[in-house]
Amino acid sequence: MNVESLKLTCYFGERHRTDTGFVADELLALYARHRIAASIMLRGIDGFGLKHHLRSDHSLTLSEDLPAVTVAVDTRPRIDAVVDEVAGMPQVGLVTLERARLLQGDVGPVRLTEAPHEATKLxxxxxxxxxxxxxxxxxxVCELLHRQGVAGATVLLGVDGTVSGRRERARFIGRNSDVPMMIIAVGSGERIGRVLPELAALLDRPRITLERVRLCKRDGRLVEEPQALPATDARGLGLWQKLTIFTSEAARHDGQPIHRALVRRLRAGGSSGATTVRGIWGFHGDHRPHGDRLFQLGRRVPAVTVVIDTADRINRIFPIVDELTAEQGLVISELVPAVHARAGDRHRGGLRLADHRW
Structure with a gap:
């Protein structure tokens, strides 16, 4: 199956609760009831939102309510069926809707076309x-992608999610065999399209999405700045932009990991929010896939930082990202056609999908 689908992403505090339970549990229960094809909950390690309250695992006092992210992908009717209930949860700080192609089952060759400096996110x-x-x-999967020359891939460990509509939650005692993990890779459309049949043959019941992105930086080199976007589409619906910065725990700026320096600089620089999730395995460029190993001094795991804001603010903060990734890191930008942000009684945006070609 190869269909146009929607990706619904929520950002919130891990300890945030509704009247009936934790937000994360309520969201995943909702996705299971609606038999969402693929969803995952990720625990963040650093971040802040509209209120600019910093949450970090770097400090005991700040680690009591770490950032959390849920991602749900399915056909438009299934995602539409849950959007209103998700948006109605006041404890969810940020909700985004993005277009994606969902591939499941038999996957044949896919031809992906793109302009210069643009890429595909797999x-x-x-x-x-x-x-x-x-x-x-x-x-x-990482070995295959690396062998085929894909620019980079990062593996993120889920703690809850749905698999073909069935909920799979991590438990303290148990194999947790089907609890989902997410592998995010970035590469040229030609390379991604060529690897898809082999990737699908490698996996049992593959669940794959494809999205168009712009490659901004690779290994410290500026490829292209984020795409210039208007504030709204032709119907007056808001257009938003997302920066995703792939770095490593071992990559440093002024003695601290790049991702920690980045979150603090963005917070001071007026960004509306940022969230960092730690990976467990991955690679970028020519470096072999790697992750944590026993008795290793220093962590070499990947880190992924996501920033979502209006295009004008992304334009203002990009120099910060550019400076901190001057020597290493992979940076991509994407159009986000619908965002709903909430901080107490303050609301921004909405979840009607904007239309814009870039």
């Missing part, structure tokens, strides 16, 4: 304990 969902030819599935 997201693959696998289970924690799934194995391919004797190795963990996420390791096998």
């Amino acid at each position: 997201t693959v969902y696998v289970g924690r304990q799934h194995r391919v030819r004797g190795v963990p599935a996420h390791v096998a």
